[in-house]
Amino acid sequence: xxxxxxxxxxxxxxxxxxxxxxxxxxxxxxxxxxxxxxxxxxxxxxxxxxxxxxxxxxxxxxxxxxxxxxxxxxxxxxxxxxxxxxxxxxxxxxxxxxxxxxxxxxxxxxxxxxxxxxxxxxxxxxxxxxxxxxxxxxxxxxxxxxxxxxxxxxxxxxxxxxxxxxxxxxxxxxxxxxxxxxxxxxxxxxxxxxxxxxxxxxxxxxxxxxxxxxxxxxxxxxxxxxxxxxxxxxxxxxxxxxxxxxxxxxxxxxxxxxxxxxxxxx
Numbered sequence: 001x002x003x004x005x006x007x008x009x010x011x012x013x014x015x016x017x018x019x020x021x022x023x024x025x026x027x028x029x030x031x032x033x034x035x036x037x038x039x040x041x042x043x044x045x046x047x048x049x050x051x052x053x054x055x056x057x058x059x060x061x062x063x064x065x066x067x068x069x070x071x072x073x074x075x076x077x078x079x080x081x082x083x084x085x086x087x088x089x090x091x092x093x094x095x096x097x098x099x100x101x102x103x104x105x106x107x108x109x110x111x112x113x114x115x116x117x118x119x120x121x122x123x124x125x126x127x128x129x130x131x132x133x134x135x136x137x138x139x140x141x142x143x144x145x146x147x148x149x150x151x152x153x154x155x156x157x158x159x160x161x162x163x164x165x166x167x168x169x170x171x172x173x174x175x176x177x178x179x180x181x182x183x184x185x186x187x188x189x190x191x192x193x194x195x196x197x198x199x200x201x202x203x204x205x206x207x208x209x210x211x212x213x214x215x216x217x218x219x220x221x222x223x224x225x226x227x228x229x230x231x232x233x234x235x236x237x238x239x240x241x242x243x244x245x246x247x248x249x250x251x252x253x254x255x256x257x258x259x260x261x262x263x264x265x266x
Contacts, residue, residue: 001026003128004066006136013060014261015144017136018053019151019210020065021075021129022046028072035071039105042071046154048241052233053152055254059261062136066129071096071105073125076151076208084208090161095121101161133214137221146264148180149214150257151207151225156238163204169197169232173207173225179215180222187263188224188256195252197232 141147207225215223
């Protein structure tokens with residue numbers, strides 16, 4: 001099982017790189033019997049996000065998509081166990097032992113993954129993804145003199161382990177405006193807000209470890225995370241792809257990314 005898949009356009013036309021870290025469902029053979037069967041595939045998977053952003057290839061964008069389930073390794077968590085938030089929500093680690101609502105996910109009911117096992121998984125799955133992302137950013141930076149990582153995510157509309165009210169439709173994360181220049185953040189915010197969607201900036205998500213790691217404005221390497229509620233592009237049960245809903249948000253995403261690419265190159 002490969003760690004990730006890179007999709008390349010016929011010609012790179014944009015300094016934007018798309019990252020899809022949570023759509024993978026793969027469980028390595030050595031862990032195949034460790035997880036409770038009833039939680040597979042993981043409900044926390046970002047279903048169909050790769051389908052939603054498939055238009056990126058048409059826009060000349062590079063895409064990297066993880067194949068490994070976030071139950072094995074959560075690529076958007078701090079690898080050293082530093083919490084990304086301290087507001088009382090359930091905090092899952094880089095190698096989680098629970099889901100977002102605090103339910104144990106292993107057959108043996110372990111409360112945590114051992115440090116030795118975390119180290120093994122980080123070396124085998126976490127570090128290669130980050131290396132792959134940086135290589136793509138370096139490639140577009142060399143070509144255009146600027147690079148931006150757009151980290152693609154989705155979440156159920158309501159996750160009580162995180163907060164007791166429903167999430168907005170769209171949530172932009174820029175680590176409190178530290179991972180991207182203000183003019184680019186404003187463009188994305190303005191463009192996404194022009195659609196018929198409820199938009200929030202840096203609340204309740206500021207961007208995870210990926211955004212915070214790769215956003216380096218002083219080096220003209222930027223990062224932004226877009227989280228969206230799953231029923232924006234899936235059906236009301238949040239289990240099936242909804243073509244009409246998906247087409248609507250895809251059009252807005254396409255227009256936003258096109259405008260952003262143009263501004264980056266100006």
